[in-house]
Amino acid sequence: MEASQPSNGPQASLPVLAAYQYCEVVTGQQARNFAYGIKLLPTAKRQAMSAIYAFARRVDDIGDGPLDDATKARRLEETRDVLRRVREGGIGEDDTDPVAVALSDASTRFPIPLGGLDELIDGVRMDVRGEEYETWDDLKVYCRCVAGSIGRLSLGVFGTVPGARGAERAPEIADTLGLALQLTNILRDLREDAGNGRTYLPSDDLAKFGCQDGFGSAAPPQGSDFDGLVRFEARRAEELFQEGLRLLPMLDRRSGACVSAMAGIYYRLLGRIAQDPSAVLRGRVSLAGREKAFVALRGLSGLHTRQVARAAAARERP
Structure with a gap:
């Protein structure tokens, strides 16, 4: 190196x-x-x-x-x-x-x-104490500690381009992107975390979909709507991604490419999980190296940033 x-x-x-x-x-x-x-x-x-x-x-x-x-x-x-x-x-x-x-x-x-x-240290202390989360608002506190914080730390390195529209909200948007990544992580690692005695998804959501007994095997809990649970959480993560990716037009080309690559990999993972929810119980969902390379090249080309900018402008039109 x-x-x-x-x-x-x-x-x-x-x-x-x-x-x-x-x-x-x-x-x-x-x-x-x-x-x-x-x-x-x-x-x-x-x-x-x-x-x-x-x-x-x-x-x-x-x-x-x-x-x-x-x-x-x-x-x-x-x-x-x-x-x-x-x-x-x-x-x-x-x-x-x-x-x-x-x-x-x-x-x-x-x-x-x-x-x-x-x-981040505060968030890991929550893990050590074995805290569980009743509602999404409760889980957001944890996610902001362990992932939103990394988004804000990264923004300190990236900076924003002079005159970038909405740059005053960049730390908040970076935090939201961190939440999207963390919720995707939680879905991907559902079985692994259960094996370690940890459940991160809100207990309210688990009860709503009949999954309160946990994820101790490669099969969904008996009588549950496991697919419904995963797709519900995936839609929540999708919304967070849509907001968090608004950071891209605020960054210089190479910083934007970096964020686009990292977020793009997790966004594709999220899509794969939503398409086949039970896959997270059978093993670790991942992308092939060539697919990651494609995501990185797409970010470096600026295509992803331009798409996000156009989508944001369209949402703001009366």
Whole structure:
């Protein structure tokens, strides 16, 4: 992987470049869909996004790991302390934590709202406590913590183009796109999460479709309208995507291509899930590499952005 230098601000030192390279390796190994998108960014933005992802991955790994709940809670607070040091400028380039070094450097080059990572930690604490969600409004709080926050953090790196219409709402729209991605994730991982003793979909919705007994097998719950449940949630995610994708015309070409690629992959996953809801109980729904490449090229061409802009303009016409 290249050790190229960020273009924003002073030239990065070799220790900082090594820290960024570490974060890029983590991203490439642990988040293929995310890595697919950020490959389309210029070096400085790609490295900053890798630093954000590597820190977020650390937080997620604590929550999903084998430690007992008390140890997880302590480790999460230790991670929050690292974030505090980053925020206060207390991480030197010779620090032994490459993720902290990279995130600290990125936060000096871009206006990254680091509080979003505090929100992510809050969301993972909710997982550790085993919280369940009665209504969609309840679940939205969790989704905003673990995914909407990433949308807002990413926007800090991307920025908006000068004079972009509606740019004052960009953080809110980025947050909404994060919700769309997270709800798609929840649907895709329904069986896996059930195996780990977690249920994220609102209990009100589960009861409405007769799915309150959970998803412990490859077959839908007896007597339930499982397909109806999944399609109901998929329509909700579709609406969130339609709002969240309005971010695209506000971004420069390569940032827009990155968002279009990442969102486009999940949007296609959502369509596949809605078409065959029970597939999520049989295994992990995914896209082939060539299909991801097509989505990325479509984003890079600007076609997706132009389509979103035309659709938004059409909705605003009297």
